[in-house]
Amino acid sequence: MPTDIEIARQATLIPITEVAKNAGVPDDALIPYGKYKAKVDTATLPTTSNGKLILVTAINPTPAGEGKTTTSVGLSDALHRIGKKTMLCLREPSLGPCFGVKGGGAGGGKSQVMPMDEINLHFTGDFHAITSAHNLLSAMIDNHIYWGNSLDIDLRRVTWRRVLDMNDRALREIVGPLGGVSNGFPRETGFDITVASEIMAILCLASDLDDLQKRLGDIIIGYRRDRTPVFCRDIKADPAMTVLLKDAILPNLVQTLENRPAFLHGGPFANIAHGCNSVIATKTALRMADYVVTEAGFGADLGAEKFMDIKCRMAGLKPDAIVLVATVRSLKMNGGVPKAQLTEGENVEAVRAGSVNLKRHIENVKKFGITPTIAINHFYLDTDAEIAVIKEMAESYGAEAVICKHWAEGGAGAEELAKIVAAKADAGAPEFDQLYPSEMPLAEKIETVATEIYRAANVAISPAVRKQLKQWEEMGYGHFPVCMAKTQYSFSTDPTALGAPEGHEIAIREVRLSAGAGFVVAIAGDIMTMPGLPKVPSAENIYLDENGQIEGLF
Template sequence: MPTDIEIARQATLIPITEVAKNAGVPDEALIPYGKYKAKVDTATLPTTSNGKLILVTAVNPTPAGEGKTTTSVGLSDALHRIGKKTMLCLREPSLGPCFGVKGGGAGGGKSQVMPMDEINLHFTGDFHAITSAHNLLSAMIDNHIYWGNSLDIDLRRVTWRRVLDMNDRALRQIVGPLGGVSNGFPRETGFDITVASEIMAILCLASDLDDLQKRLGDIIIGYRRDRTPVFCRDVKADPAMTVLLKDAILPNLVQTLENRPAFLHGGPFANIAHGCNSVIATKTALRMADYVVTEAGFGADLGAEKFMDIKCRLAGLKPDAIVLVATVRALKMNGGVAKADLTKGENVDAVRAGSVNLKRHIENVKKFGITPTIAINHFYLDTDAEIAVIQEMAKEFGADAVICKHWAEGGAGAEELAQIVATKADAGAPDFDQLYPSSMPLADKITTVATEIYRAENVAIPTAVRKQLKQWEEMGYGEFPVCMAKTQYSFSTDPTQLGAPTGHEIAIREVRLSAGAGFVVAIAGDIMTMPGLPKVPSAEGIYLDENGQIEGLF
C-alpha cells in the first residue's frame, strides 16, 4: 500500500469553486486561497439549520491514535455514496504532532482531506494568526508594565504566557525579559503550544466577530496585588487582536479524496481545552447539509464528554448519533500488550481483556442518552478472530459493531457504517442530556466528571483549589462548564493504568479560569501544555525530493 502522501499525490482534485458549488456555497461567499482551498463568508449562507449532527469519538488511544479523523472522512464519503448530502467538520492539524510523533491530522490512506501537505503545514494561516494575536497580548502586557504599570499588575501573578505552534520543551519555563532596564522587568514565564492557547478555544466557541472581540476582552491576563483580576480589555489589546483574527474566524473549505466538501477550522488542545472544531463551522455545515460528521479529540472520556458538556452546552447543539472508533491494537494495548509488541501476531485473549475499555466507553456515552455505534477501524494485521471478539463484546455491551475498511477502500469501505448511522441520526436523540446542570457548583461538576466518567473512587480537591473555585463563583463564573485536563491514555491520571481501572483517585492539582472561552480548566496529573519532541521525531524523515516534492508527511 502506498504511503499517505503518495496516495494524496495521486489524487485527482477538482477546483475548490466546484466543491463549493456542489456544497451549495454561493460565489459571493467563497474566498479562494489558491486552487484547492478557500475561506467561506458565512454571513451570506442560509440561516435555517436542518442537518443531523454525528459525533465521532474513540476508545483510549495508542500514541499513534486510532483513526478518528480517518474514520470521520471515510464515514462522510460513505454517506455521500449512499445518497446523503453530507458535510465533514474537522479540526486543523498542529505543526507540533506533524513534526513530533503522531503525524498530521488530515486522515490517512484513501480517507484523507486534501490538499494534505498544505493542510498539515501552513494551510490558510489560521494558526499563525492565533499565534500572533496571542503574542500581541503578551507584548502589550509587558509594554504596559514597562511604561509605568498604571493597572498595578503584580509581576508575580501574570498568568498570560506566550505560544508557538511547535513542540519545544526548552521553552516550557523561561525567565525574561533579561538584559537590563531598557528591556523591561525580569519575571518567570514560558511558552505553550498554540493549540493550548485560550485564543484558540475562543475562536472555536465564538459565534461571530463581535462575540470574538468580547470573549478576547474577557480574558484574564493576571492579577493585582489585591488579587483582583486584570482583563485583556484593560490593556486595550482586544480590538487589535480581533483585527489579526478577522480572516481566521472564517471556516476553511477543502475536499476529501472523493471530492466531497469538508470544513477544517480551529484546533484546540483536547486536554487543556475542549478539542473540537469551531462552532461557526459546525453550525454553518448544519445549515448546508442533511448530515454533518465531526470529531472530538482523544478518547470519549475526554473528547466526547467535552463535546457534549462544553461545546454543545455553550453553542446550543446536540448530537443525533455517535460513532465510537475501536481498533484491535488499542484493545490489545488496553489488554496488557506492550506498545512494541502490538504488531507481533494474533492475540485474541488480549483483545478480549482490553474490551473492558470499550465497555467503559459505551457505558459512558450512554449516560448522555445515546447508544454509540462501534466502528472497528481495520488495520491490515488484524485477524478475523480478533475482529470477531470486538464484535462479540460490543454486542454483549449493547452496541452495534461494524468493520470499516475506509483506510484501504475509501468511502466504499464504510457504507455499512453509514447506513446504520444515518438511520440512527434520522431517529435523533430525544433522551440526550448533559452530565451535569450549569447551576451545579464548580467543585461538584469536577467531582461528577471524575466519578461518572473516570470512575474514580475518590476525588481530591485541595482546600486552596476549593477556595479559588468559590471565589470564581462569587465573580459570576459559577455557570461555566469544567474542562478536565488529564492523560488521554487512561481513565485515571496514570497513563500506565490501562483498561478500565477502578478504585483510583483523581487529584486536582490546580484550576485555571478561561474566562474568555467560558470554562474552568481542572488539571489532574502531569499535563504538558508545551509538548516535547520524541527521541526520533518525525521531522527527521520529512524532506524535499529531487523534484521539489514533500516526502515523509503522514
C-alpha cells in the same frame, strides 16, 4: 499499500470552486486560497439549520492507532455514496504533533482530506494568526508595565503567558525580560503550545466577530495587588487582536480524496483544551447539509465529554448519533500486548481482555443519553476471529459494531456504517443530557467528571485550589463548565494504566480561569500545556526529495 502522502500525491483533485458549488456555497461567499482551499464568508449562507449532527469519537488512543479522523472522513464519503448530502467538520492539525510523534491530522489511507501536505503545515495561516493575537496581548501587557503600570498589575500574578505552535519543553518555564532597565521588569513566565491558547478556544466557541471581540476583552490576564482581576479590555488589546483574527474566524473549505466538501477550522487539543472544531463551522455545515460528521479529540473520556458538556452546552447543539472507533490493535494493547508484538498473529484473548476499555467508553457515552455505534477500523492483519470478538463484546455491552475498511477502500469501505448511523440520526437521539447542570459548584463539576467518566475513587483538590474555585464563583463564573486537562492514554492520570482502571485518585494540581472562552481548566496529573518532542521526533524523517516533493509527512 502506498504511504499516506503517496496516496495524497496521486489524488485527482477538483478546483475548490467546484467543491463549493457542489456544497451549495455561492460564489460571493467563497474566498479562494489557491486552487484547492478557500475561506467561506458565512454571512451570506442560509440561516435555517436542518442537518443531523453525527459525532465521531474513539476509545483511548494507543501507539497502535485508532483512526478517528480517518473514520470521520470515510464515514462522510460513505454517506455521500448512499445518497446523503453531507458535510465533514474537522479540526486543523497543529505543527507540534506533525513534527513530534503523533503525525498530522488529515486522515489516512484512502480517507484523507486534501491538500494533505498544506493542511498539515501552514494551511491558511489560522494558527499563525492565533499565535500573533495571543502574543500581541503578551507584548501589550509587558509594555503597559514598562510605561508606569497604571493598572497596578502585580507582576507576580500575571497569568497570561506566550504561545508557539511547536513542541518545545525548553520554553515551559522562563524568566524575562532580562537585560536591564530598557527591556522591562524581570518576572517568571512561560510558553504554552498555540492549541492550548485561550484564544484558540475563543475562536472555536465564538458565534461571530462581535462575540469574538467581546470574549477577547473578557480574558483575565492577571491580578492587581488588591487581587482584583485585570482584563484584556483594560489593556485595550482586544480590538487589534480581533483585526488579526478577522480572516481566521472564517471556516476553511477543502475536499476529501473523493472530492467531497469538508470544513477544517480551529484546532484545540482535547487533553489540554476542549478538543472540537469551531462552532461557526459546525453550525454553518448544519445549514448546508442533511448530515454533518464531526469529531472530538482523543478518546471519548476527553473529547466526547467536552463536546457534550462544553461545545453543545454553549452552542445549543446536540448529537443525533455517535460513532465510537476501535481497532483490534488498540484493544490488544489494552489487553496487555506490547506494541512490538501486535503483528505476531491472532490473539483473541487479548482482544477480549482489552475490550474492557471499549465497554467503559460505551457506558460513558450512554450517560449522555445516546448509545454509540462501534466502528471497527480494519487493519489488514486483523483476523475474522478477532473481529468477531469485538462484535460479540459490543453486543454484550448493548451496542452494535460494524467492520469498516475505509482506510483501504475509501467511502466504499464504510457504507454499512453510513447506513446504520444515518438511520439512527433520522430516528432522532433519545433525551440528550449533559453530565452536570450549569448551576453545580465548580469543584463538584470536577469531581463529577473524575468519578463518573474517569471512575476515580478519590478526587484530590487542595484547599488552595478549592479557595480559588470559590473566588471565581463569587466573581460570577460559577456557571462555567469545566475543561479537564489530563493524559489521553488512560482513564487515570497514569498514561501506562491501560484497560479500564478504577479506584484510582485524580489529583487536581492547578486550575486556570478561561473567562473569555467560558470555562475553567482543571489540570490533573503531569499533563503539560507545552509538550516536548520525543527522543526521535518525526521531524527527523521529514524532508524534500530531489524533485522538491515532501516526504515523511503522515
